[in-house]
Amino acid sequence: MTPPARPAASVEPAVPVMSVVPTGPAASTAPAAHSARVVIAMTVDLAEFDRALGDPFDPAAPLSFARSAESDRREEFPAEMCQELDRLGMPRLYVPVEHGGALARYDELLAALRLVARRDLTVAIGHGKTFLGGACVWLAGRPEQARALGADIVAGAPVAWGLTERGHGSDLLAGTMAATTEAGGYRVQGEKWLINNATRGDLICLLVRTRPEGGPRGFSLLLVDKRRLPRDRYRHLPKVLTHGIRGADISGFGMDDCPVPADALVGVEGGGLETVLKALQLTRTVCTALSLGAADQALRLAVEHAARRGLYGRTLVDLPHVRRTLGRAYASLFTAEIVSVFAARALHTAPEETSVISAVAKAYVPSRADELIMTCGELLGVRGFLTEYHEHGAFQKLDRDHRVVGIFDGSTFVSRHALINQFPLLARCHPAATADPAGVEHAADLTAPLPAPELDRLSLMAQGGCGLTQGLVSAARDLRALAVAGHASAWLAGLAEELSAHCDLLHEELAQFPPSSQFAPPEAFALARRFELCFAGAAALRVWLHNLRSGHDELWLEACLVHILRSLRPAEMPTDEEVFDRLFDALRSGASVGPPTTKGVR
Amino acid sequence: MHGSELAPMEPSLRSWLRERVAHYARREPADIDPSVSLTNYGLDSVYALSLCGDLEDHLGVVLEPTVVWDHPTIEALIAHVEEMLGGSSRRMDAG
Ligand SMILES: Cc1cc2nc3c(=O)[nH]c(=O)nc-3n(C[C@H](O)[C@H](O)[C@H](O)COP(=O)(O)OP(=O)(O)OC[C@H]3O[C@@H](n4cnc5c(N)ncnc54)[C@H](O)[C@@H]3O)c2cc1C
Numbered sequence: 001m002t003p004p005a006r007p008a009a010s011v012e013p014a015v016p017v018m019s020v021v022p023t024g025p026a027a028s029t030a031p032a033a034h035s036a037r038v039v040i041a042m043t044v045d046l047a048e049f050d051r052a053l054g055d056p057f058d059p060a061a062p063l064s065f066a067r068s069a070e071s072d073r074r075e076e077f078p079a080e081m082c083q084e085l086d087r088l089g090m091p092r093l094y095v096p097v098e099h100g101g102a103l104a105r106y107d108e109l110l111a112a113l114r115l116v117a118r119r120d121l122t123v124a125i126g127h128g129k130t131f132l133g134g135a136c137v138w139l140a141g142r143p144e145q146a147r148a149l150g151a152d153i154v155a156g157a158p159v160a161w162g163l164t165e166r167g168h169g170s171d172l173l174a175g176t177m178a179a180t181t182e183a184g185g186y187r188v189q190g191e192k193w194l195i196n197n198a199t200r201g202d203l204i205c206l207l208v209r210t211r212p213e214g215g216p217r218g219f220s221l222l223l224v225d226k227r228r229l230p231r232d233r234y235r236h237l238p239k240v241l242t243h244g245i246r247g248a249d250i251s252g253f254g255m256d257d258c259p260v261p262a263d264a265l266v267g268v269e270g271g272g273l274e275t276v277l278k279a280l281q282l283t284r285t286v287c288t289a290l291s292l293g294a295a296d297q298a299l300r301l302a303v304e305h306a307a308r309r310g311l312y313g314r315t316l317v318d319l320p321h322v323r324r325t326l327g328r329a330y331a332s333l334f335t336a337e338i339v340s341v342f343a344a345r346a347l348h349t350a351p352e353e354t355s356v357i358s359a360v361a362k363a364y365v366p367s368r369a370d371e372l373i374m375t376c377g378e379l380l381g382v383r384g385f386l387t388e389y390h391e392h393g394a395f396q397k398l399d400r401d402h403r404v405v406g407i408f409d410g411s412t413f414v415s416r417h418a419l420i421n422q423f424p425l426l427a428r429c430h431p432a433a434t435a436d437p438a439g440v441e442h443a444a445d446l447t448a449p450l451p452a453p454e455l456d457r458l459s460l461m462a463q464g465g466c467g468l469t470q471g472l473v474s475a476a477r478d479l480r481a482l483a484v485a486g487h488a489s490a491w492l493a494g495l496a497e498e499l500s501a502h503c504d505l506l507h508e509e510l511a512q513f514p515p516s517s518q519f520a521p522p523e524a525f526a527l528a529r530r531f532e533l534c535f536a537g538a539a540a541l542r543v544w545l546h547n548l549r550s551g552h553d554e555l556w557l558e559a560c561l562v563h564i565l566r567s568l569r570p571a572e573m574p575t576d577e578e579v580f581d582r583l584f585d586a587l588r589s590g591a592s593v594g595p596p597t598t599k600g601v602r
Numbered sequence: 603m604h605g606s607e608l609a610p611m612e613p614s615l616r617s618w619l620r621e622r623v624a625h626y627a628r629r630e631p632a633d634i635d636p637s638v639s640l641t642n643y644g645l646d647s648v649y650a651l652s653l654c655g656d657l658e659d660h661l662g663v664v665l666e667p668t669v670v671w672d673h674p675t676i677e678a679l680i681a682h683v684e685e686m687l688g689g690s691s692r693r694m695d696a697g
Contacts, residue, residue, distance in 0.1 A: 173647065216647040216671040274668055277648070424626075424652045428659075461651045461667045463658070515626045517649040 044093065044108050050115050052088050057391070062088075068120040069392035075246040077200065081123045085116065086156045094131035096138050096453070099150035105450055106282075107344040110289040117293020121401035122245040124290055129196040131286060132409070133159030135279035136205050136221050139455050140267030149223065152203065160201035162192035162253055163276065170414045172207065172273060173215065177255070179208040179222060185262040186222065191237065193252035196408075199236040200249045202226055207272050219272035222264040233258035244400035278458045280410055281354045284362035285347060287409050288340040291369035294402040295333050298369075301395050302326065302376035305383060307588075317588070320581075322379065327580030329372050330587060331559035334595050335536045336368040338560070341597040342443055342468070342539040348450040350439030351457040356422055356466045357535075363415035364532040366406035373399055416528035420520045422461060423527070427510035429465025437474075440467040444542035446596050447549070469503055469531070472538045476500040478545055492554050495561040496541055502568045503534040530568060537564035540595070547596045556594050559583040615661075615683065619676045622656050636676035647671065663687070 054061025061067075062084035071078040085091070093109050095101020103109055109131070117124035130153055137149050153159060168174035177190025188208060198204065203225050211218035226234065237252030267275050303326060306317040316322050343361040347354055377384040380395055387393035406412050429435065442448050476496040483493040509527060516524050540560040559579050566575035586593045616636055624631040627643035634643065640650050650670045658665050661683065666672075673682045 215641070215674075216668070273647070274671075418648070421646070421648045421652070425655050428655070459667055460648070461655060463655055463667070514628060515649075515652075517626060518644055518646040 044102060044112065046108070046111050046115065049088060049090075049112060053084070053115065053119065056119050063116070063119040063123065065119070065392045065394050068122070069387075069394070069397065071247045072122065072397050073387075075241070077249050078120065078123050078126065078247050081120065082127045083156075085123070085127050090116070090127065091130060091153050091156060094128075094134055095150040095153050096146075099138065099146040101150050101154060104452070105344075106285065106347045106453065107341055107450070110286060110292075110340060110344045113286065113289040114293040114296070117290045118296045119293075121290060121294055121398055121405075122247045124293060125196065125245050125401075125404070126248045127158075128286070128290070129161070130157075130159045132279075132283045133161040133197070133201065133203065133205050135161075135282050136266050136275050137223055139278050139282075139458070140221070140271060140275040141223070145223065145263070145266070149203070157202040158197045158200045160195050160197040160204040160253070162195050162198065162204050162206045164194050165191060166193040166252075170411065172276060173219070175207055175209055175214075175219065177206065177208050178212075179210050179220065179260065181210075182259070184259075185264065186260045188222070188224075188255040188258050188260050191252055191254040193237060194240060194250060195252055197249050198251040198253040199239070204253055205266065206253075207276055210269055210272070216273050217270040219276075220269045221266035221272045221275055222260055223266050224260055224264055228261065229258055242404070244397075244403050246400075274460065277355075277460055278455075281358040281458055282347065282455075283409055284358040284415065285340075285343045285354070287405060288336075288343065288361050288365035290405050291366045291402065292333075292337055292340055294398045294405070295336065295369040295372050297398050298373045298376040298395065299326075299329055299333060301384075301391065302329070302379045305380050305390075316379070323584050324577060324580050325375060325379065327559070327582070327584030327587075328563065328577065329375055330583055330594075331556075331563040331580060332368050332372050334556055334598075335540055335560045335563055336365045336372075337597050338539045338543050338595055339536050340365050341446075342543065345443040345446075345450060346439065348453050349442040350436070350467060351454060352459050352464060353435060353439065353462040353466055354458060355460055356419065356426070356462040357468075359410075359415045359418040359422075360532050360535045362410055363412045363419070363528070364536055366402075367412050369402060370406055373402055413525070416525050417520060419528045419531060420516065420524045423510050423513060423524070424515060425461060425463065426465050426469075426531070427507055427513075430470055430504075430507040430510075433470040435462075435464040435467030435470050437467055437471050440471050440542060441546060444539070445546040446543070446599075447547070466535070468538045468542065469507075469534055472500045472503045472534065472541070475538065475541045475545060479541065487552065489554060492558055492561070495558065495565060498565060499534065499537045499541070499561060499568070502530075502565075503538070506530050506534060533564050533568050537561055540564070543595055543597060553593060555579070555583055555586060560595075615680055616676060618660060619653075619657075619679060622653060623676065626650075626652065634676070636680075639674045640670060640676075641674065657683070661687075 053063045056064050058064055059066035063081055067081060068078065090112065092102035093112055094103065096103045113124055113128050116127070134149055134153060137146050141149065163172060165175050165177065177188065177192060179186040179188045192198065192206060203223060206222045206224055207219055208222055209218060210220040233256050235254040237254060240250045242250055306322055306326060307315060309316040339361050343357045346357050377395065377399060383390045384395045384399065387396055479488055479496045480493040482488040483490045506527065513524065513527065540557060544557040562575060562577065562579050569575060583593065620631040620634045620636065623634050623640060623643060626645055626649065629643065641647065651667045653670050654665050654667045669682065670679065673679045
């Protein structure tokens with residue numbers, strides 16, 4: 001149920017769109033397995049939010065391509081566009097309901113961020129960073145600290161997250177910014193660099209060394225409120241010029257023997273690394289929405305161009321390889337979207353597993369989007385290269401902007417390494433299927449209301465392994481049973497069985513794989529990539545199986561499985577890709593083909 | 603009585619842990635000194651968390667994954683596990 005329609009977008013809404021709307025009583029009945037837990041059946045009105053952002057082709061709209069191009073060209077922070085998001089209540093989605101915001105469901109936060117990213121990635125990254133800045137406090141902060149931060153964010157205060165330093169990127173334990181205890185609090189010395197919102201942010205959550213020898217218990221988090229610091233003891237480092245997200249405030253923050261009050265500590269002293277690693281499970285999941293937004297836009301531009309462009313007496317879209325390429329790109333977007341939505345829902349239904357799921361999502365979704373954007377760029381030809389023509393150069397901008405998504409907040413390599421760290425567990429748990437299957441089914445059934453997120457259940461290791469890949473055998477069996485009963489095609493069931501066999505084989509290889517700690521060999525990264533593929537295919541299959549009410553549309557699932565299998569099959573086994581032609585033709589004819597995850601965002 | 607139950611476990615737990623650490627570090631168990639921090643054997647702090655799952659399976663207990671961060675040597679881990687098991691059976695006695 002949605003709130004009453006609001007007046008046209010250009011009229012300032014009296015109430016922020018992002019207010020929590022309780023839905024009807026029917027939606028609040030929890031499935032039996034979760035009946036003991038609080039169920040959040042609240043929702044924000046995404047369609048209204050999108051409408052309020054305005055028509056992106058209208059230069060005067062709150063978030064338009066023209067405005068975006070202008071701030072990008074000037075390398076200026078898109079302050080006005082961020083204010084529009086503030087006005088619409090977007091910051092409320094960065095704050096969990098229990099701390100005074102509207103964040104009840106992570107899938108909604110992702111969907112809203114995707115809608116913004118689709119228009120302007122710089123705005124989405126610059127504005128959305130506040131969620132990343134707050135995440136550690138939602139996980140480990142004191143209740144009054146979290147409430148105060150929530151109030152600041154809702155009022156529009158940007159928050160930064162300072163992990164990285166000039167000399168050290170991904171290696172969090174190498175950080176040298178240090179805090180020493182003194183009466184009433186800490187003294188902090190050091191610099192954080194390449195920090196989004198470091199200058200604009202009123203607050204910054206810093207990872208600091210609190211034991212000289214460092215180590216996993218040698219770091220702590222301080223939520224520093226610049227407005228309470230002596231002005232002569234901290235510095236902003238100059239804006240760093242970047243290839244993409246040129247308008248963003250990428251700068252740094254230095255502290256010179258700066259006093260920080262004791263109540264700035266987030267969680268316990270020595271708990272910094274643990275909290276950051278858990279927060280990254282949330283933020284890596286959320287970052288996948290940035291990739292989906294960029295991919296949506298890239299594909300739209302490519303499809304529209306292909307439909308319009310005349311060549312050799314035909315339109316581009318009638319060339320067989322163009323059809324095939326676009327159909328494949330849709331299949332790729334669908335699987336990426338499913339992984340992202342599944343990961344967001346799993347934060348609610350299987351928080352014990354998100355150390356695996358978030359790593360898969362952050363490795364899989366941005367790299368798929370990178371590929372898709374490259375493909376679209378090829379189809380756009382010179383139009384993907386010009387900065388002023390073709391919707392104000394929207395493509396070349398998103399192309400540059402998206403590059404950073406696979407680099408920050410844990411690069412693709414770092415995410416794969418996080419997965420490699422859990423290989424021993426994954427291998428051990430797979431044959432016995434030790435994870436709780438209910439968490440997977442509940443995440444995949446998009447109509448099931450989500451239980452409130454219980455962040456204290458996040459864990460650094462998925463002790464029961466990964467329920468989704470463990471359950472692939474039974475999912476394939478369920479599809480076969482449907483095929484036998486005449487409700488699905490035998491061909492589709494065969495694809496699912498092939499994927500399941502790959503997944504079992506992969507786990508046998510994982511079990512044989514020699515342990516690899518600090519310096520994982522290249523082979524481990526190849527195994528991680530195969531795990532991601534099995535995971536993505538399993539997610540697509542599960543989403544199909546658990547949403548049959550919305551129709552037995554086999555086409556999207558077939559396309560997703562073929563898309564996955566072509567990367568898993570040995571080179572000597574070529575893949576027949578004609579399903580991508582059928583998918584593209586169906587979409588072109590206006591048929592509503594696609595996974596149910598797409599609802600509300602297309 | 604609990605002491606006598608735990609006593610024989612301790613040496614076998616030590617050799618079992620040395621074997622596990624040696625496996626992850628890809629060395630010989632004899633090379634693993636139980637009083638030396640696991641990071642010295644190249645066990646990255648996150649990778650070392652794998653040990654927790656093994657230990658849970660081996661002992662049939664539930665542990666915090668970060669147990670190896672708070673007790674970073676084999677000796678410290680054994681002391682912690684003994685205290686935990688001893689502590690819980692004492693509580694059971696009291697109840
Ligand atoms: C636009 C932008 C915004 C940013 N915003 C923030 C912010 O708000 N807060 C913040 O703290 N940081 C921020 N950063 C920093 C960013 O998160 C780090 O730069 C990033 O984590 C990686 O560091 P690095 O590129 O210096 O690579 P390094 O860590 O030096 O790595 C070099 C290479 O090794 C690979 N690598 C690293 N570790 C492993 C591993 N374990 N296994 C395999 N390969 C590995 C990397 O993928 C990379 O290819 C931002 C960076 C940019 C560009």
